[in-house]
Amino acid sequence: MEIIRTDYLIVGSGIAGLAAAYWAAANGDVLVLCKDDPANCNSTLAQGGIAAAISKDDSPRSHFADTIYAGAGACRPEMVQILTEAAPQIIHDLLGLGVNFDYLQSGELALAREGAHSKPRILHHGDNTGEEIWQTIYRKVTAMPPVTFVPHTYACELVVKDKVCQGLVANSRGKAICYLAKAVVLATGGCGQIYTKTTNSLGITGDGIAIAQRAGAKVSDLEFVQFHPTAYNARRNPLFLISEAVRGEGAVLINESGQQFMRAYHPLADLAPRDVVSRAIFSEQRKGSTIYLDARSIGKKFGSRFPTIFNTLREDGINPAAKPIPVTPAAHFLMGGIITDSAGRTNIDGLYACGETACTGVHGANRLASNSLLEGMVFGQRVAQSIAHRSMADGQTVSLPESFNQVVALDQHDQRLQRLRNTMWKNVGIVRDHHTLSTAQTELAELETLITPQDLELNNMLHVAKLITAAALTRCESRGSHFRSDYPAVCSA
Numbered sequence: 001m002e003i004i005r006t007d008y009l010i011v012g013s014g015i016a017g018l019a020a021a022y023w024a025a026a027n028g029d030v031l032v033l034c035k036d037d038p039a040n041c042n043s044t045l046a047q048g049g050i051a052a053a054i055s056k057d058d059s060p061r062s063h064f065a066d067t068i069y070a071g072a073g074a075c076r077p078e079m080v081q082i083l084t085e086a087a088p089q090i091i092h093d094l095l096g097l098g099v100n101f102d103y104l105q106s107g108e109l110a111l112a113r114e115g116a117h118s119k120p121r122i123l124h125h126g127d128n129t130g131e132e133i134w135q136t137i138y139r140k141v142t143a144m145p146p147v148t149f150v151p152h153t154y155a156c157e158l159v160v161k162d163k164v165c166q167g168l169v170a171n172s173r174g175k176a177i178c179y180l181a182k183a184v185v186l187a188t189g190g191c192g193q194i195y196t197k198t199t200n201s202l203g204i205t206g207d208g209i210a211i212a213q214r215a216g217a218k219v220s221d222l223e224f225v226q227f228h229p230t231a232y233n234a235r236r237n238p239l240f241l242i243s244e245a246v247r248g249e250g251a252v253l254i255n256e257s258g259q260q261f262m263r264a265y266h267p268l269a270d271l272a273p274r275d276v277v278s279r280a281i282f283s284e285q286r287k288g289s290t291i292y293l294d295a296r297s298i299g300k301k302f303g304s305r306f307p308t309i310f311n312t313l314r315e316d317g318i319n320p321a322a323k324p325i326p327v328t329p330a331a332h333f334l335m336g337g338i339i340t341d342s343a344g345r346t347n348i349d350g351l352y353a354c355g356e357t358a359c360t361g362v363h364g365a366n367r368l369a370s371n372s373l374l375e376g377m378v379f380g381q382r383v384a385q386s387i388a389h390r391s392m393a394d395g396q397t398v399s400l401p402e403s404f405n406q407v408v409a410l411d412q413h414d415q416r417l418q419r420l421r422n423t424m425w426k427n428v429g430i431v432r433d434h435h436t437l438s439t440a441q442t443e444l445a446e447l448e449t450l451i452t453p454q455d456l457e458l459n460n461m462l463h464v465a466k467l468i469t470a471a472a473l474t475r476c477e478s479r480g481s482h483f484r485s486d487y488p489a490v491c492s493a
Helices: 015-027 060-070 077-097 129-142 207-214 244-248 274-286 301-305 307-315 372-387 415-427 434-448 456-474
Strands: 002-005 008-011 030-033 147-150 153-161 164-172 175-180 183-186 225-232 252-254 292-294 325-334 337-339 351-353
Touching: 008 015, 008 164, 015 030, 015 129, 015 147, 015 183, 015 372, 060 077, 077 129, 077 372, 129 147, 129 372, 153 175, 153 207, 153 456, 164 183, 183 207, 183 372, 207 337, 207 351, 207 456, 225 244, 225 274, 252 274, 274 325, 301 307, 351 372, 415 434, 415 456, 434 456
Parallel strands: 002 175, 008 030, 008 183, 030 147, 183 351
Antiparallel strands: 153 164, 164 175, 225 325, 252 292, 292 325
């Protein structure tokens, strides 16, 4: 097996991975492994924006309070404090890198408001903010000589000896390669593709969480899966997201009779926390109603404020300025993941995680809107600072795996894959109970007998699905995104 050594090995090319690579490059060579092309990540799909308390009427303390409230009593306050206090500097850094946020005619940065935010604090670039930030940082990082991107490379197994992570084995275009490094950083995103309906890119299959947990890394909060309330309800994978910012501009949810219904579910109505809105839509759907997002009040401004959404819908014959948009909840973000400290360290020496792959505790049971890009930037930077002074011992004995299986590419039409997704959507979705979760465990166990070691991606999906189901079965309460109909009293503290 070929062995390649580097200083820092980063797995994943989303915002968190790019941030870690950008700041780590000052201290050594960096290899960034990408499962697909670097741009095929969730970060480029992020529409709404990035949250930061930068206006004179706002403060990190207020941002902190909103994040804690949305997290339903499950946040780690010290982590939330790090996130919200670092946010203004991160915006300063992004502006310095050349990110082109939207401005008002007065010359001030335009700030939008989204669900559960008490203030307008969402910086945006139209409705493709994630792509704007990603492209800007990617251009900078690719111009840095210490950084090399390795696309079409699938991380298969961590190399761990004596509780120290030495690197990982990957399948790079069909070839087995062992990458050794002072530090391995997992930034592989979440696991939305284990659900039938998701806004996540096709490659978001829980790989980092699966290989880390199998190697002995501790995971937590996996039962907290956020379902975005407003994905465009059409036959496609991933579903196209209708940004929460659309509701922030005045759009409202209606049933097929044209009636608004959110006021009956929460005082904040259409700007309630995402878990509340998703369950409300789910409840209305169970009554047999098709749900729409009515953005006609935005009128002709829709096309200029949300050009990506506008053009996508027009391709399907929907003018959102004149016709309501059919929407549905969809799996969107995983609050849990690999447990890390404030520097991204896991319980395995030399192994780090950041972004959605990690569980820092900043999101608690329900992520506050537009905190995800911020988390990737803040903790990607902190990981880079943490790994800066790690060293690799000379003559270090490498503990290579005894065997290596050729990875079979995931077939989107594979009946086993469809069965997995349907099981998770039906039984471990927006509303759960002991019966559905137990049913899911039985079905996943049966499915496991049909999957071979070569089905690595499908194995990873199954592995994470089992972890989520077990965690949801263990948490006998309703909190944030985790709602159990057999424990309907919602906990918030």
